[in-house]
Each structure stands twice: as C-alpha cells, then as structure tokens.
Amino acid sequence: MVSKNKANYIISLQKKKVRDEERLFVIEGDKLVKEFLLARAPVKTLIAKPEFLNSLPLFLKQGVAEIIPASYDELKRISTLKTPHNALAVIVIPENIPDPAELKKGLTVALDCIQDPGNLGTIIRAAAWFGLKNIYCSHDCVDEYNPKVIQASMGAILHVNVFYTELNELLRKAAEINLPVFGTMLEGESIYTYKLASKGIILLGNESQGISNGLLPFITDKIVIPRLTDDSSGIDSLNVSMAASVIFSEFTRSKGRQL
Amino acid sequence: MVSKNKANYIISLQKKKVRDEERLFVIEGDKLVKEFLLARAPVKTLIAKPEFLNSLPLFLKQGVAEIIPASYDELKRISTLKTPHNALAVIVIPENIPDPAELKKGLTVALDCIQDPGNLGTIIRAAAWFGLKNIYCSHDCVDEYNPKVIQASMGAILHVNVFYTELNELLRKAAEINLPVFGTMLEGESIYTYKLASKGIILLGNESQGISNGLLPFITDKIVIPRLTDDSSGIDSLNVSMAASVIFSEFTRSKGRQL
Numbered sequence: 001m002v003s004k005n006k007a008n009y010i011i012s013l014q015k016k017k018v019r020d021e022e023r024l025f026v027i028e029g030d031k032l033v034k035e036f037l038l039a040r041a042p043v044k045t046l047i048a049k050p051e052f053l054n055s056l057p058l059f060l061k062q063g064v065a066e067i068i069p070a071s072y073d074e075l076k077r078i079s080t081l082k083t084p085h086n087a088l089a090v091i092v093i094p095e096n097i098p099d100p101a102e103l104k105k106g107l108t109v110a111l112d113c114i115q116d117p118g119n120l121g122t123i124i125r126a127a128a129w130f131g132l133k134n135i136y137c138s139h140d141c142v143d144e145y146n147p148k149v150i151q152a153s154m155g156a157i158l159h160v161n162v163f164y165t166e167l168n169e170l171l172r173k174a175a176e177i178n179l180p181v182f183g184t185m186l187e188g189e190s191i192y193t194y195k196l197a198s199k200g201i202i203l204l205g206n207e208s209q210g211i212s213n214g215l216l217p218f219i220t221d222k223i224v225i226p227r228l229t230d231d232s233s234g235i236d237s238l239n240v241s242m243a244a245s246v247i248f249s250e251f252t253r254s255k256g257r258q259l
Numbered sequence: 260m261v262s263k264n265k266a267n268y269i270i271s272l273q274k275k276k277v278r279d280e281e282r283l284f285v286i287e288g289d290k291l292v293k294e295f296l297l298a299r300a301p302v303k304t305l306i307a308k309p310e311f312l313n314s315l316p317l318f319l320k321q322g323v324a325e326i327i328p329a330s331y332d333e334l335k336r337i338s339t340l341k342t343p344h345n346a347l348a349v350i351v352i353p354e355n356i357p358d359p360a361e362l363k364k365g366l367t368v369a370l371d372c373i374q375d376p377g378n379l380g381t382i383i384r385a386a387a388w389f390g391l392k393n394i395y396c397s398h399d400c401v402d403e404y405n406p407k408v409i410q411a412s413m414g415a416i417l418h419v420n421v422f423y424t425e426l427n428e429l430l431r432k433a434a435e436i437n438l439p440v441f442g443t444m445l446e447g448e449s450i451y452t453y454k455l456a457s458k459g460i461i462l463l464g465n466e467s468q469g470i471s472n473g474l475l476p477f478i479t480d481k482i483v484i485p486r487l488t489d490d491s492s493g494i495d496s497l498n499v500s501m502a503a504s505v506i507f508s509e510f511t512r513s514k515g516r517q518l
Contacts, residue, residue: 118377122498129497131487152498192512228390228511238388239381239411242504245497249505250512252487253451 002047002074010047010078010090016143023093025145028079033087035155037064041091047075048087080147093145098163102134103179106199107251109135110167110181112215113206114240117142121152122241123204128156130248132202135160138167138212167203171218174201183211183219184243190226191250197221198255202247207240223247261306261333269306269337269349275402282352284404287338292346294414296323300350306334307346339406352404357422361393362438365458366510368394369426369440371474372465373499376401380411381500382463387415389507391461394419397426397471426462430477433460442470442478443502449485450509456480457514461506466499482506 012018013026024044027036030052036043037060045066046053053061053069061067075084102108109132114120120142127135142149144162174181180200188194203219205211211219225238225246238246271277272285283303286295289311295302296319304325305312312320312328320326334343361367368391373379379401386394401408403421433440439459447453462478464470470478484497484505497505 122501125498126501129484129486154498225388225508226511227388238504239384239413242381242385242501245501245504246508249484249508252485253509 002068002070002078006068007074007078013090014080014147016146019093019143019145024090025093025150026088026090026147027150028081028088028147029085030087032155033089035158036089036091039158041158043089044092045090046087047078047089049075052086096161096163098134098136098165100173103174103201104177104199107132108201110170110201110203111135111137111141112167112203112212113138113140113209114204115142116207117146117148118152119207119239119241120144121149123244124149124153124160124162125156126241126245126248128159130252132248133160135162136167136170137162137164139164167215168218171201171203171215175218180220181218182221182223183216184224184247185210185222186224188222188224191223191247192226194221194223196251196254202251204240204244261327261329261337265327266333266337272349273339273406275405278352278402278404283349284352284409285347285349285406286409287340287347287406288344289346291414292348294417295348295350298417300417302348303351304349305346306337306348308334311345355420355422357393357395357424359432362433362460363436363458366391367460369429369460369462370394370396370400371426371462371470372397372399372468373463374401375466376405376407377411378466378498378500379403380408382503383408383412383419383421384415385500385504385507387418389511391507392419394421395426395429396421396423398423426474427477430460430462430474434477439479440477441480441482442475443483443506444469444481445483447481447483450482450506451485453480453482455510455513461510463499463503
C-alpha cells in the first residue's frame with residue numbers, strides 16, 4: 001500500500017524545485033521501468049501492481065531499495081497520466097559532469113532555450129538513435145526530468161548525457177580548440193551540399209525565437225534544411241525536433257558515421 | 260459579443276462527429292487565422308478581440324461571412340487552450356477529392372493508423388516543408404481537423420491535401436501502375452544507400468504497431484533509417500513524425516528534388 005505521505009512525496013517530485021533538492025525523478029510505464037531496471041539505474045522506489053512485480057525476474061528487483069505493491073487507484077493518484085501504467089519508479093538523478101575532452105571526439109548537441117518538453121524529449125530520442133551521446137542545454141531549457149520530457153524521450157535518457165550549462169562558455173571553449181559550430185538559419189547553406197564535419201557542435205535554437213543573438217557570433221558554419229514548398233505563407237519553419245532529426249540524420253549519412 | 264448559442268456551437272465542433280455533420284472546423288491563433296484569411300480559405304465566422312479585428316486590412320475581412328468582436332473571457336470560454344489567442348475562426352471543410360492521376364506525378368504519403376494528433380500535425384507540417392502535396396490516411400487515423408492536429412500542423416493543412424481512404428485500395432492502384440511503395444521496417448535497406456525514387460508512395464505505420472499486416476504485401480521497397488546507437492535497449496524506434504521528417508528529407512536530397 002502506498003501511504004499518504006509517500007503519495008504526496010512522489011507527487012511533489014513533479015516540481016523541478018523538489019527534484020533538484022531531492023536529486024530524484026519519477027518515471028512511469030511498464031516498459032520504461034523495465035529498461036531502467038535492466039540498465040541498473042539507481043531505483044530508489046518501485047511502485048507497481050502485484051502482477052507487474054511478480055512478472056519481474058528476481059535479479060532485477062535485487063538492487064531496488066524499496067518495492068511497494070499498489071492498486072490501480074493508488075497508481076492513478078500519483079501518476080501524471082489520466083490512465084496510469086502498471087508501474088512507476090523513483091530514480092536517483094545521476095551526477096552528470098561534462099568532460100571537455102569529449103567535445104573533440106565527435107558531434108555534440110547544444111540546445112538554446114528549448115521550452116517544449118515534447119521537443120526536448122524527442123531531440124534526446126533522436127540523439128540516442130543517431131548515436132550522439134552528449135547534449136548541452138542552456139539553463140532556460142525545460143528540465144530533462146520533467147515528466148513530459150521523460151515520456152517523449154522513451155528511455156533515451158539512459159543513453160544520452162544531458163548537461164545544463166552556460167552555452168556561451170561551451171561555445172567559447174569550442175572556438176579555442178577550433179571546433180566548428182553548426183547553426184541552422186534561413187540564410188545558411190543547404191545541409192545536402194554543405195561539407196558537414198564528423199566533429200563539432202550542432203546548435204539548435206528556441207521554438208519561436210531561434211538562436212539567441214548572444215550566441216550567433218560563435219556559429220562558424222551556417223546551414224539550413226532546404227524548403228521545397230512553393231508558397232512560403234504558413235510554412236516558415238520546421239518544428240525544432242523534426243529539424244534536429246533531419247540534421248542528425250544528414251550528419252550521419254554524409255560522414256558515413258558508424259559505431 | 261458571443262451569444263451562448265454560438266459559444267456552444269463552436270465548442271461542439273471540437274467533436275469529430277459534429278465537424279463531419281456540419282462540414283466545419285475551428286482554427287485558433289492570430290498567425291493561423293491571418294494565414295487562412297490571406298489564403299482566401301472559406302471563413303464562416305471570425306471571433307476575435309477588437310484590436311485584432313482593427314489590425315486586419317479591410318480586404319481580408321471582406322470574404323468573411325460573420326465577424327464577432329469578443330473579450331478575453333469569451334475567447335477563453337470557446338478555446339481548447341488554457342490561454343486563448345486573440346482570434347479564432349470557423350472554416351468550411353473543403354471538398355477534397357483525390358485525383359488518381361496525381362499519384363504518377365511524384366511522391367505521395369500514406370499513413371496507416373496514426374493516432375496521435377501531434378504526430379499527424381507534425382507529419383503534415385513536414386510534408387508541406389518538403390513539398391509533398393498529398394497524404395492518404397487510413398480511416399483509423401486521427402482526424403485532420405482535430406484541434407491538436409491543426410495546432411501541430413501550423414497552417415500546413417493549407418498546403419497539403421489530406422484524404423481519408425482504404426489504404427489497400429490505394430496501394431492496389433499503385434501496384435497496377437507499377438508505382439513503388441516504400442515501407443519502413445527494421446529489416447529494410449538503409450535509406451542512405453537505397454536507390455530512392457522520385458515517384459511512389461511512402462507508407463508509414465502506427466506509433467506502436469507499425470504497418471498493418473494486411474498492407475505489408477503491397478510494400479515493394481523496404482527501407483530503414485539506420486540506428487547508430489550501441490545498445491538496443493530502449494531505443495527501439497524513432498517517433499513516427501521524426502522518421503517521416505528524416506525520410507522526406509532523404510527522398511528530397513537523393514533525388515535533388517526541386518520545385
């Protein structure tokens with residue numbers, strides 16, 4: 001049974017402030033919870049229907065600090081979803097410390113003020129698919145552990161490091177080591193013909209404002225996804241997560257990147 | 260002022276059944292409403308704050324059957340959004356009749372049971388960007404005029420024809436005229452190396468089930484977006500709208516498609 005205190009505590013983790021203080025976040029969903037258990041993520045509390053708990057092999061449960069069987073109604077109460085899944089887990093936020101040496105090794109993603117949680121989750125998922133391991137977010141991006149980000153990323157946060165940082169410091173560092181910074185902008189050159197690199201930073205801007213003025217001087221390579229529509233009205237941009245997918249794909253193809 | 264009857268009528272259009280009967284749908288947002296006016300779409304009712312109405316050039320208002328100035332609270336009442344925009348309009352659903360001759364002219368998109376409105380809207384937006392003019396949806400896809408689809412498509416429905424049809428009939432027709440049908444599946448060949456065509460049908464399947472079994476025999480060309488991650492757990496698929504963006508982009512690039 002989920003005590004009232006426990007329920008309130010888990011609900012309080014829907015707030016970023018509480019997550020930051022407690023260094024905990026919540027994941028929901030049978031598949032997602034299994035993935036975190038399989039990946040040996042530090043699961044503090046697992047709350048699930050008895051059927052779900054019984055279906056788990058013993059070795060997956062061994063590392064879990066606390067396991068609480070719960071009814072549908074109890075899960076519904078603590079869930080952010082209208083229809084709760086069978087399982088929910090509280091996970092310890094990992095200490096992610098960026099390693100500047102990683103920058104030189106390949107492609108890094110930098111996100112400037114991405115505010116829609118669905119977009120951030122989708123970008124993390126696309127990064128994972130295309131083997132991009134590190135995403136740097138400006139401090140005004142939505143929180144990686146926002147429930148809607150987790151839901152859209154579909155477990156991809158297990159495979160991608162997300163750091164929150166001052167992007168101008170990151171980009172200054174990139175300039176010091178002569179790392180190209182690719183920025184998407186209308187006056188850029190087509191990604192289909194531009195010589196893309198296998199190392200560098202892919203900088204993506206806010207949903208409606210684009211890349212901040214303060215960051216524009218750091219862009220060394222201006223690129224664009226060519227638009228093939230005959231009428232510009234209405235179609236003035238691709239959604240940033242779609243643009244990210246297309247750009248990641250094109251970097252992948254053009255360099256014949258492989259594992 | 261928006262009468263109670265009018266308000267209830269507009270709210271009733273949030274239901275697909277009512278939209279189908281009345282042949283009307285609702286759009287929200289200053290930018291979107293302006294785009295529909297500029298495109299000379301058949302606007303039946305325009306409800307907006309006086310400031311918005313005053314800012315419109317006269318010629319844009321001339322074709323509108325009914326114009327109602329409204330307060331913030333009145334707009335809030337009829338809006339699907341928590342925070343309403345300054346303008347909302349009721350539009351006549353166009354009579355979209357598919358032209359089979361169009362199939363031979365270029366690339367057509369076929370969507371099998373896409374259920375998430377955000378995904379359908381995003382796919383329509385990507386299609387518009389990449390100049391794909393025709394999308395055929397199976398009858399179990401979400402409705403094109405669902406408010407969330409409209410919101411995600413960002414005006415792109417003005418530029419793309421969306422038809423609801425029996426996909427097996429469409430694909431049978433394609434087979435009769437030797438048109439390739441491209442289907443994304445795990446065992447497909449990489450889109451980066453596969454010889455893509457400038458004509459044919461791009462078939463995309465349901466968010467979790469993929470392409471229906473009944474449609475698989477129609478696929479002539481199996482393709483896949485290569486995954487570049489070193490661990491398959493968790494990253495078992497790209498979101499369908501991201502996959503659509505990447506595939507549309509790759510068809511565009513590889514054929515050097517132009518207007």
